[in-house]
Amino acid sequence: xxxxxxxxxxxxxxxxxxxxxxxxxxxxxxxxxxxxxxxxxxxxxxxxxxxxxxxxxxxxxxxxxxxxxxxxxxxxxxxxxxxxxxxxxxxxxxxxxxxxxxxxxxxxxxxxxxxxxxxxxxxxxxxxxxxxxxxxxxxxxxxxxxxxxxxxxxxxxxxxxxxxxxxxxxxxxxxxxxxxxxxxxxxxxxxxxxxxxxxxxxxxxxxxxxxxxxxxxxxxxxxxxxxxxxxxxxxxxxxxxxxxxxxxxxxxxxxxxxxxxxxxxxxxxxxxxxxxxxxxxxxxxxxxxxxxxxxxxxxxxxxxxxxxxxxxxxxxxxxxxxxxxxxxxxxxxxxxxxxxxxxxxxxxxxxxxxxxxxxxxxxxxxxxxxxxxxxxxxxxxxxxxxxxxxxxxxxxxxxxxxxxxxxxxxxxxxxxxxxxxxxxxxxxxxxxxxxxxxxxxxxxxxxxxxxxxxxxxxxxxxxxxxxxxxxxxxxxxxxxxxxxxxxxxxxxxxxxxxxxxxxxxxxxxxxxxxxxxxxxxxxxxxxxxxxxxxxxxxxxxxxxxxxxxxxxxxxxxxxxxxxxxxxxxxxxxxxxxxxxxxxxxxxxxxxxxxxxxxxxxxxxxxxxxxxxxxxxxxxxxxxxxxxxxxxxxxxxxxxxxxxxxxxxxxxxxxxxxxxxxxxxxxxxxxxxxxxxxxxxxxxxxxxxxxxxxxxxxxxxxxxxxxxxxxxxxxxxxxxxxxxxxxxxxxxxxxxxxxxxxxxxxxxxxxxxxxxxxxxxxxxxxxxxxxxxxxxxxxxxxxxxxxxxxxxxxxxxxxxxxxxxxxxxxxxxxxxxxxxxxxxxxxxxxxxxxxxxxxxxxxxxxxxxxxxxxxxxxxxxxxxxxxxxxxxxxxxxxxxxxxxxxxxxxxxxxxxxxxxxxxxxxxxxxxxxxxxxxxxxxxxxxxxxxxxxxxxx
Numbered sequence: 001x002x003x004x005x006x007x008x009x010x011x012x013x014x015x016x017x018x019x020x021x022x023x024x025x026x027x028x029x030x031x032x033x034x035x036x037x038x039x040x041x042x043x044x045x046x047x048x049x050x051x052x053x054x055x056x057x058x059x060x061x062x063x064x065x066x067x068x069x070x071x072x073x074x075x076x077x078x079x080x081x082x083x084x085x086x087x088x089x090x091x092x093x094x095x096x097x098x099x100x101x102x103x104x105x106x107x108x109x110x111x112x113x114x115x116x117x118x119x120x121x122x123x124x125x126x127x128x129x130x131x132x133x134x135x136x137x138x139x140x141x142x143x144x145x146x147x148x149x150x151x152x153x154x155x156x157x158x159x160x161x162x163x164x165x166x167x168x169x170x171x172x173x174x175x176x177x178x179x180x181x182x183x184x185x186x187x188x189x190x191x192x193x194x195x196x197x198x199x200x201x202x203x204x205x206x207x208x209x210x211x212x213x214x215x216x217x218x219x220x221x222x223x224x225x226x227x228x229x230x231x232x233x234x235x236x237x238x239x240x241x242x243x244x245x246x247x248x249x250x251x252x253x254x255x256x257x258x259x260x261x262x263x264x265x266x267x268x269x270x271x272x273x274x275x276x277x278x279x280x281x282x283x284x285x286x287x288x289x290x291x292x293x294x295x296x297x298x299x300x301x302x303x304x305x306x307x308x309x310x311x312x313x314x315x316x317x318x319x320x321x322x323x324x325x326x327x328x329x330x331x332x333x334x335x336x337x338x339x340x341x342x343x344x345x346x347x348x349x350x351x352x353x354x355x356x357x358x359x360x361x362x363x364x365x366x367x368x369x370x371x372x373x374x375x376x377x378x379x380x381x382x383x384x385x386x387x388x389x390x391x392x393x394x395x396x397x398x399x400x401x402x403x404x405x406x407x408x409x410x411x412x413x414x415x416x417x418x419x420x421x422x423x424x425x426x427x428x429x430x431x432x433x434x435x436x437x438x439x440x441x442x443x444x445x446x447x448x449x450x451x452x453x454x455x456x457x458x459x460x461x462x463x464x465x466x467x468x469x470x471x472x473x474x475x476x477x478x479x480x481x482x483x484x485x486x487x488x489x490x491x492x493x494x495x496x497x498x499x500x501x502x503x504x505x506x507x508x509x510x511x512x513x514x515x516x517x518x519x520x521x522x523x524x525x526x527x528x529x530x531x532x533x534x535x536x537x538x539x540x541x542x543x544x545x546x547x548x549x550x551x552x553x554x555x556x557x558x559x560x561x562x563x564x565x566x567x568x569x570x571x572x573x574x575x576x577x578x579x580x581x582x583x584x585x586x587x588x589x590x591x592x593x594x595x596x597x598x599x600x601x602x603x604x605x606x607x608x609x610x611x612x613x614x615x616x617x618x619x620x621x622x623x624x625x626x627x628x629x630x631x632x633x634x635x636x637x638x639x640x641x642x643x644x645x646x647x648x649x650x651x652x653x654x655x656x657x658x659x660x661x662x663x664x665x666x667x668x669x670x671x672x673x674x675x676x677x678x679x680x681x682x683x684x685x686x687x688x689x690x691x692x693x694x695x696x697x698x699x700x701x702x703x704x705x706x707x708x709x710x711x712x713x714x715x716x717x718x719x720x721x722x723x724x725x726x727x728x729x730x731x732x733x734x735x736x737x738x739x740x741x742x743x744x745x746x747x748x749x750x751x752x753x754x755x756x757x758x759x760x761x762x763x764x765x766x767x768x769x770x771x772x773x774x775x776x777x778x779x780x781x782x783x784x785x786x787x788x789x790x791x792x793x794x795x796x797x798x799x800x801x802x803x804x805x806x807x808x809x810x811x812x813x814x815x816x817x818x819x820x821x822x823x824x825x826x827x828x829x830x831x832x833x834x835x836x837x838x839x840x841x842x843x844x845x846x847x848x849x850x851x852x853x854x855x856x857x858x859x860x861x862x863x864x865x866x867x868x869x870x871x872x873x874x875x876x877x878x879x880x881x882x883x884x885x886x887x888x889x890x891x892x893x894x895x896x897x898x899x900x901x902x903x904x905x906x907x908x909x910x911x912x913x914x915x916x917x918x919x920x921x922x923x924x925x926x927x928x929x930x931x932x933x934x935x936x
Contacts, residue, residue: 005900025479025592026384027134028059028917029152032127033184033254035219036091036102037278038116039259040169041141043176043674044108050276052102054088054127055136055147055390056080057448057451060931063131071122074100080133085390085448091125104182104221109202116178116223117202124217125183136390136472137278144259144275144280144371145395145463147470153186155478156252157283158242158581161334162197163313163355165374167224167232169262169274175226177260177274179235182221185214187251192220193241197333198233199225202696206233211243214253223260236311237334242738243585250585253280253854254881257374264372266339273467275371279355284315285585288353290550292405292429292458294343294437296358296471297844299368299399299464302424302441304343307365309357312336312346319350324431339364339877343405345431349551351481358462358469369398371469375460378476381550383456387475393444396465402440402474410455411436417450451475481578483512483591484554488910490562492672493636494611501673502568504601509558511590514579516541519557522574529567565597601675603667604629612686612756613658620652622665626675636666649852687716687758691748698836699767702737707746709733718751741769768835771799775829775841778877781821782848789816789843793831800832821847848875853919856933860902867900868932873919880920881934891915903934912936 039050056065058080065078067088072733077852094101104120107113127135127150131490159486163329167179178201184191191213198206201223212220223234224313237256242250258278265272279600298304312321312328313335321328323346340403346354358373359366378384391400416422422440429435442449449841450475453460462471489497490505500506510519519538527533536559543555567569575591582589603626609618622635639645641661645654651763660682667675673702691711707721709732721729725738738744745765748760776790789861793799796815803829806812808819824846832838849872857865874877883892883901891905903910912934919928 010347014834018788025151025155026477027151027155027475029154030132031153032123032128032135032150033153033186033217034127034148034150034280035104035120035123035182035184035221035256037139037182037256037258038104038178038180038221038223038260039139039141039175039276040171042105042116043260045171048093050093050139050141050915052091052093052137052139054091054125055085055138056088056127056129057085057134057136058131059081059388059450061131062187063129063130063133064211065127065133068126069100069102069122069127070124072100078230081449083450084259085446087446104219104707107473113711114154115201116180117204117221119212119214119405120219120221120879121215122217123219125765126217127617132886134388134390134475137393138392139276140394140517141276141704142756143261143396144468145392145397145470146278146373146471147280147390147392148256148280149472151254151280151282151478153233153252153254155283155286156186156254157285158252159252159284160240160255161236161313161315162238162240162255162257163283163311163335163353163374163376164234164236165235165259165262165264165277165372167262168230168265170230172662175229175232177262178226178232179224179259180221180257181240182219182256183212183214183240185216185253185254186253187253189214189243189245189247189249190214190216190251190253191243192253193243194220195239197235197237197239200233201225201465203554209234213245226516228717231396237313241583248585252283257281258843262372263363264357264359266309266359266694268290273371274360275373275469277372277374278741279376279472280375282353282376282478284351285482286382287353288381288480289348289351289480289552290380291346291354292343292352292380292432293340293346293377294403294405294429294433295341295354296324296403296443296462297401297439299370299462300431301403302439304367306367306370307339307341307359309337309339309359309364310344311355311357312348313353313355314348314350316350317351319348321352322347326585334353341365341430342465343429343437345429347551356362356460358471361467368464369466369468370452371467372470373462373471375462375471376473377460378458378473380458381481382477383458384475384477385454385456386450387459388448388450389461389474391445391447391449391461392440392470392539392890394448394470396468397444397470398465400442400444400462400463402451403440403462404451404457404474405435405459406438406453407455408434408436410453410457411438413454414438415450415452416440423499433649444545470818479592480589482589483575483576483584483593484512484557485509485573485591485593485595486511486556487595489672489674491666491668491674494672497671499596499671500565501598502565504600504673505562505564506780507558507562508595509556510575510577511556511591512591513552513554514558514581515543515555516579518578520558520576522576523563525574526571528784529565529571531564531566544837551563555704557726565595568597568904569600571595571597581726598673599628599892601630601667601669601673602677603665603675604677605665605679607663607664607679607681609683611683611754614685616656616658616683618654618656618683620654620663622650622652622667626667626669630669632667633670634668636668638666641662656683658685658874666734682715682754682910684715684752684756685714685756686756687750687752689758690748690760692748692760692763694746694763694765696765698838699765699772701741701767702839704735705735705765707734707736707748709748715752716750717753719791720749720807722747738767741767743767755858768837770837770839771795773831773839773841774797775827775843776899778846780846780848780877783821786820787845789827789829791815791829791843793839795833798834802830802832804830806827819845821845823847846875848872851876851921853917853928853930855931856904856935858935859909860936867902868917869895869900876923876925878922878923880922884916885910886914886916910934
């Protein structure tokens, strides 16, 4: 066997890893079962006046809770707001009030019943919630209250040893109070083996083994036999084991222990007040080897410690148990019992369970108000960092208390109901240095309390009144302490790490309290969250080392390869270990193995250099903090490219040739989590001088000129063209127009991705002006006449001419060709110079047509010939029209004939008849004269 040294740091990690290993295994859950345990008032002579209620406490999220009685139609649903407690309806207890009966009660054998022993069908109370809640069951009557903290099904075990109390009480009407134990199955074909610690009411013998088959929701109950009118057998030490059924399967079960009503009176038993009791028993796997206790306080003074009774339950009578360093003797069957009003420290060399009892008022040196109550304590290994719990003023309870034990380091962050330093009193734990007992006292109310701290603590809560009390564990982890995970990040310099990070290679291992025959790592169930996600089975495990923690030797087993997680969170890895001591039918148990995987760390680095040189001085500076503010502990550089360089340290300075480099920084935290950052850098010299060509079909104003790079350019990301007309372009191949003629200069600057630039030579471009020309004036010419175009052009000898249309022209390529007018036409002259620059102008030639004067018109308003319309007269500029009556009197005159005459004179219609006209066409054209007749 390989042994390793255990340092103080290592022990600190190991002690804390239990808390991190299984945060989901606590008294908070989504599914619970409970039974309506036996109560004094159920018996003959009682009046069935007891009641049972359930309580549901939600934290951050509201919950919808459904309560059913398995095998019946009973169903009630409750909505539990966040940060609140909801009380159920009273659980049915039979006719005449209720059609359902959940009581674990049957008439005595003498009355034809089973004496409340045996299998009860359709009695299992099933609780299901949409969100995790804390659940409680309370059975109360006018004489007292008992409240149990329920354990979710995920925490159930295969092996239990019960703890109750001495059974002493009677109402005076005979034996009606019993110590009891009941078992609930959540799976069909569940087989249990039960060994009563004492003879039972219905004849089961002490120490004899009995197998019982249960179906889902069924409950098996035992009651200790009466020994006198007032006393009965205490079933403390009763062993319940889930064993293989006919098919070889075994299933976890829930076990409850309690009493119909009993006093806890020490030496004065038989004359004190009593109370019923109920608690769900912790499975054997959740027992511990170290417990810190603290006595309850006096009801009216938190600073005064009261007397309590304690029981330490052992499974193996050979277990060595010490209280405050002194070995205990006087084992009573399966338990040691003592009284104490001080805080104590209990140690054992094998797991034990500890129960704390509030005695009957006025007995056992107990001061003030109270009544019997039983509370199961959490071992130090099952401590928690936050709880929410129920407070109550049910019955006669007047004062509520919280008593918790916490490491001194957690006191500063301890919050009760969200407030710091909200406790009533504190004192140093006298038996274990470094721990403080914290007491908070309230006036009794129905409600929810919360407690949180950076350090894990154990706690009990209880309520006190005149001959009344309740009490239970305020919150606990319930996980298998047979083993604990151990991880080591591959970049860590520590022996083990408390967490890993996404994308950090990590080695997985486990510490076990035994040397297993086989270990199975069911990593396939984490597919998509871990790589590689392949199951590993080791049929001959060999320990790589050992560790002694709190007096217990743990054996270390490590997987040979490293793993990488891809998902952050508290991830649970199914790890199965097989050993003969494991109390399951196949001797295999699942180890609570949770790995805290934090988000991938991120760290960057900066690069500084003067680029554009062939050999460059480059400085690398890494971040000193990760992006989540975690301190970077180590830096590793790997530079690959023209040269390969490996270095360490936050800063690095290198001379590098131009080229492309892959720079990888691996930043490592103290915990060994790593952040890999890869960055590519390109170190370049100055780009080659750019060369470009200018292409223009006609270098004229407002024509497109193309600029094209003709040289080979690499990695250019920016092009800056400058033109002497003030324009700029930022594209590789601009196309530009110049508004005016003249000489222009053009230059190109290119820049690469590293901001290195090169400038081209200056080039010139001559933009030539358009030709100066005029197509001449428009003309009105008689039909058939010959004219010569009167166009002009500067420097006409160097020009080319083109008239369109060419039809009718003597030569369309001449500046002033001849034209015989045969109709109206618009002629366009285009003049092109030697550089290809062209200008155009147009001239209109209008042909004069003969004037045909109508001899009559009828201005009678019928829309037909109402005016004297003279066709073509409008083309004769300046023509005059005069009309006379037969007496030579002028009746109409017009200079131009844009508006035809309507046969009126001074706005009045002329008489029908013949009138005489004279039309002067002017411009050398002959006079027209004749008569026109007005018809009416």
